[in-house]
Amino acid sequence: MPSYERGRRASEAEKTQAREVSLRRIGRLFGPHRWPLAVVTLIIIASSIIAMASPFLLRAVIDQALPRQDVRLLVWLVIGMIGVAAATAALGVIQTWISTAVGQKVMHGLRTTVFAHLHRQSVGFFTRTRTGEVQSRITNDIGGMEAVVTTTATSVASNLTTTIATMAAMVALSWRLSLVSLIVLPPAIYLTRRVARMRRAITEQRQRELADLNVTIEEGLSVSGAQLSKTLSTGSALVERFTASSRRLIDLELRSELAGRWRMASMSIIFAAIPALIYLSAGLPFSAGALSIGTLVAFTALQAGLFRPLMGLLNVGVTLTASLALFGRIFEYLDLPVEVDDPPSPVSLEHPVGHLRLEDVSFTYPGSPTPAVAGVTLDVPAGTSLALVGETGSGKSTIAGLIARLYDPTAGRVTIDGVDVRDLRLADLAAIVGVVSQETYLLHTTIRENLRYAAPSASDAEIESAARAAQIHDVIVSLPDGYDTTVGSRGHRFSGGEKQRIAIARTLLRDPKILVLDEATSALDTSTERAVQQAFDRLAQGRTTVTIAHRLSTIRDADQIVVVDHGQVLESGTHETLVDSAGRYAALAA
Template identity: 75%
Template sequence: MQSGGPGRRRTVSADEKQQARDVSLRRIWRLFVPYRWSLGVVVGIIVASSIVAMASPFLLRAVIDQALPKQNVPLLTWLVAGMVAVAAVTSVLGVVQTWISTKIGQQVMHALRTDVFAHLQRQSIAFFTRTRTGEVQSRITNDIGGMQSVVTSTASSVASNLTTAIATAVAMAALSWRMSLISLVVMPPAIYLTRKVAQMRRDITAARQRELSDLNVTIEEGLSISGVQLSKTMGTAGTLIDRFTASSTRLIDLELRSELAGRWRMASMSIIFAAIPAIIYLGAGLPMTAGTMTIGTLVAFTALQAGLFRPLMGLLNVGVALTSSLALFARIFEYLDLPIDVDDPADPVVVDPARVSGHVRIDAVTFAYPGSDTAALVDVDIDVPAGTTLAIVGETGSGKSTLAALVARLYDPASGRVTIDGVDVRDMKLTDLSAIVGVVSQETYLLHTTVRENLRYAKPDATDEQIEAAARAAQLHDFIVDLPDGYDTMVGSRGHRFSGGVQQRIAIARTLLRNPRVLVLDEATSALDTETERAVQQAFDRLSRGRTTITIAHRLSTVRDADRIVVLDHGRIVETGDHDTLIGANGRYAAFAA
């Protein structure tokens, strides 16, 4: 099976298929362990309901063999009332059982969704750079959604159908053990056919979910604001439509195969089950067996036999659904089993962000991106005393943004360490580190909500006064109040309704609202015009007092007043000093300034 659009089709490996087979049913059961007592109540209700329901055929036999032939109206009345009571009791028990089992299933689904989302939130940036966004979304929505029916109804369905089948078989044996043996002939072929169908559906389900993931990726890439802009400017809308159409067409085939797999089994079993009553009627009418059972017994037995079809097929269908859902569980467990590359330490150093001075030390740091044979940073040593400003310059690809990412611990160095006030950032809780280090990058990301909520995202408990103060500091307040709805104006998808300069000033204000001791400005003013950049830089100059500021920039005008400037080239420090010293050295920095 292959999936993906034109140019993106990939062959499903044997390892992927084996993964779906290797999912442990014990691990799936552990999802239900917290609700085992509720499940016990469900099983009890099901058993009670099945036992009560078994009274119906015996009441029916009494109606046919006793009440009607003897015209015993009082008996007939009691028997009919009993039949209605049985139906009422089983219906009420069924409603209660459905409510409890559905609630359990939804709680399990909720736990799965939140566990996957929380686990992915803990993944490092490296995971998201190598994983398609649509793939992640598909796992959380399509895969978990696809297993909903299995999670919400499997346990109750097994208990209900198993109890009903056993109770029915016992009742049939009590009526006529000889005819009961005839009904058992359907079991071997039914089990065999069910196993074959389960294997078919498992493979089809795995292929269908991979195709849904590819479809999600196409939607994410083609219908996001950035994707639409790219397709319109590159003239690739037709190609995207073709890719989407091809993927959707393959889904049609997979959905048809999934729905039709086993329908012939159901048809075959229906014929067999329909033939059994006919054989029983034939056997009851043969001269050698005539008179061995009453009409009431015959009618009651055939009613039971017909009723046995539903729970037996239900049990077999549960097996098919559970086996096919193993592919979904495999995909979810694959994400839950991902190791955490950048995680909280087992024994974190207690740090009070409010008391941190902000002394940053980059000590013999070497780093290479996963999958790369070339180091992005090599043996970098930088000391940034608290309250000073460090500027990092260099050509594109020299390692400037990588260095900023290590300070914020978006990655961990391969060797060496990054410390703040002498504490290795790997020994701090991530929440403490994020309170200490504030990052404004060259790529801003704004949420599809109001300006006020975009700013409050950095500090959920921030007051309106604090939000406005941060906006003023970023030279943004006057712009916001001139908007139609002021701070309650909707930003729109990823902030594309605003200019790049406004987007970055919102990002700057959002970071400043957290009042970090260390500011990392990664090309933070790159999208600003000269006048706005000057205003924001003045705000940064005021805000930098008492803080440690690490600035990464191409424009030397933004770094010339830094206490220290470091020039990087291919991940190595080639020059260091202040602006005047480096200009006088007539080296790489001077060449940039020329």
């Protein structure tokens, strides 16, 4: 294993040890379902009490009905046994139905809460997080918790009440033999605690390994990943990486299973020895004749029946302790602060006109020693166009991200019509600011649904009108399935220019007052760029436009052009004035 991989895993292990999971916090997940759980608890208690009648009925059969050949009594006792079995079975079905429904609702709530919270995270979170890690937390970690969430509460109640009722019945039959049976508890508790600690450590390792496996799948089997591996011929290396990760999972699963099996084997031996000790105790001189055959048989049956609920109760402890690693990973995500969130008292722009200002704005990426944007002030009146030019890494895209509030400035403010964007609801801001970037992302669905993703209530006529304005309608209708054509993963079925025009149509449906074009044509050939630029020109009409471009030919007619370098504004003006000034822009235009 590479040294950087060992370092990363060591760091994650330290984080896991530092995370303390409160059982009270886990219990709060079940708070909204307290009444169904109370009903389940009552059913469990009733079922356990009813089931305890069986050994006493058995004793009566052996000690009274059979020796006296009392058929009437025997029939009633047998009917009682059948009735007990039927009642406990019916109650068990009801209990399972209610408890499973509660467990699934808790799982649903947890999944949706995690997804919604992660969806509120800033773009910075997703750039810092490994590809596939987020999906692994939601699917593997929450999926691994399902058994615990759906069965723990009822399992504890069921096994606890059954254990208490069984031990009470054993004491009622013979308190002396009950003392003999209790010798099983100390080794059972000791072995259970050892296994619980082992399972928790193994579970944490397994979930990290599953996350690595998910990352490998995401990176190797996505469209972009597959293209990269084929062009670099790294397929065999990816297969080896996947195989090694899968092999480590085998080892972890074996260790986890064996950790429980040797405990179960040890307890089985101990429980098997208890009946022999009971028979021995019953035959010793001090207890000879004190116990009837029926009592001895009934007590032995109870003692044998104690094994299942007692081990079930101890297993819940093992499972819950092991699952703390899963809860810790999920709560870690739920505890992430939301860096870019809706304001507590949002301001509403009833009729935005699109006057954009950046007032002494600075921004530094987390962990970076230097600011990406430093003291930038810009004024873009409504309906005018601004072009940002500069070398790669000069801060142009960061400025665009600040306008769309993908990040919040560390100093200064961005305003629209005089209102700080941080005072607007994110949904309202997204309706005002439309972004088309170089990397167009299309969903793996139909063209129609990709366009409707921007405006769910848009009619087919509105969708086609937007596509005509973006000059992509003729391309779409020429396809066999027209607007119902599936675009493929990330839109790889279409060329770069076609994807851009679909993105333009999608933005048109939102009808934003401010349009941000972030190097949207830099990857296109000249003829395609010309067609896309015409669509942009149509899109920009009546809107405030911020364009980031390397090709100066696309921004010559902008109302103002700003040259950015190392996050600062070097010069600004129109194309003619900047060329005449013989500064940085003139050098770029030469």
